Amino acid sequence: MNYEIITPVVTAFNNNEEIDYKANERIIDFLIExxxxxxLVLGSAGEFTRLSYQEKKEFFKFYSEYVDGRIDLYAGTGSMSFDETVTLSNDVKNLNYKGAVVIGPYYYNLDQEKIFIYYDKLAKSVNGSVYLYNFPARTGYSINHKTIKKLVNNNSNIIGLKDSVSEPVHxxxxxxETREDNFDVFSGFDDQFLYNIAAGGKGCISALSNIVPEIWSELVKAANEGDFDKSINYQSLIQELMPLYNMDSNFSYLFKLLMVYRGVELNPTAIFPFNQIDKNIINKSKDILDAVLEKFNKIK
Structure with missing residues (x-):
């Protein structure tokens, strides 16, 4: 198995909270290079809750056309509207996305039976591949491993999972549960990469790779080459960056500020009301990032 890092990419907006397509092109190039x-387009880091159905549809199309096959694309199509989720998931299949990553309905709690009913109907309504997205801290419920196995048994197009849980035992x-199936399990938190692959998983879909994609690519390369010492060293650097997630209520805003600090040209605004941040937080975050990059440059 080849291990991977998939970046749940941030979305660049202008001051009117409209998509800045040119800035998003620069982000794409930065990550690919x-x-x-x-x-992963319009995942949690992409502030998808701000966008209308039409804006999402156009943004997915833009990504497909600009990337033009240079890298695998995944689409965050989850919505409180089931019909919208289905339509967007079918749209991205036609745009050559590798799959739709679908978080279930949030706000209202679901038991395991209803979770199964939701994803089973979704998979049977979608022509392309579906990745389950389990994020109990945001949905209020967790998809049980037995429910996942049942869904995989009933739907050949459910081919993976993004599992954003604090306890990696899940x-x-x-x-x-799915080791005999053609099913990829990604961890949603950066600090769980080595745990994930040691257990037989595929890697991570995690947002620090927006800021330090080169560290992440070196970590994955070392893991794929079986270089345990290098893997540990690079994973340790990722661990040191984990506090950035909790520095502010909207990590996407801070991450965009740090990308600008690193030289990526974009307007680091965020959706209202998450578009304000204390300068002390920014300065402390820069110090953390600088320390990690200094260590990285010494060991790479």
Whole structure:
């Protein structure tokens, strides 16, 4: 198995919270040139809740056309509207995305039976591949590994999982449950990469790769080459960056500010009301990033 890092990419907006297509082109080029394995468009880091159905549709099309086959694309199509989710998931199949990554309905809690009913109907309504997205901290419920196995058994187009859980034992159970299936399990948190692949998983779909894609690409390369010492060293650098997630209520805004700090040309605004941040947080975050990059340059 080849391990991977998929970047749940940030979305660049202008000051009116409209998509800045040119800035998004620069982000795409930055990630591809830095060696990540794929890009997830409109995941959690992409502030998808701000966009209308039409804006999402146009943005997915833009990504497909600009990338033009240079890297694997995944689409975050989850919505509170089931019909919209189905339509967008079918749209991205026609745009040559590798799959639709679908978070389930949020706000209202679902039991395992309803989770199965939702994803089973979704998979049977979608022509392309579906990746389940389990994020209990945001949905209020977790998809049980037995439910995942049942869904995989009933739908050949459910081919993977993004598992954003604080306790990786759940991810391990999902890997074990589906080990005989053609099913890729990704961890959603950067600090779980080595745990994931040691258990038989595929890697990570995690957002620090927006800021330090070159560290992530070196980590994945070392893992694929079986270089344990290098893998540990690079994973340790990723661990040191994990506090950035909790520095502010919207990590996407901070991550965009840090990308600008690194030289990526974009307007680092965020959706309202998450478009304000304390300068002390920015400065502290830059110090953390600088320290990690200095260590990286010494060991690479």
């Amino acid at each position: 830095s060696g990540v394995n794929g890009i 991810t391990n159970l999902c890997i074990l």
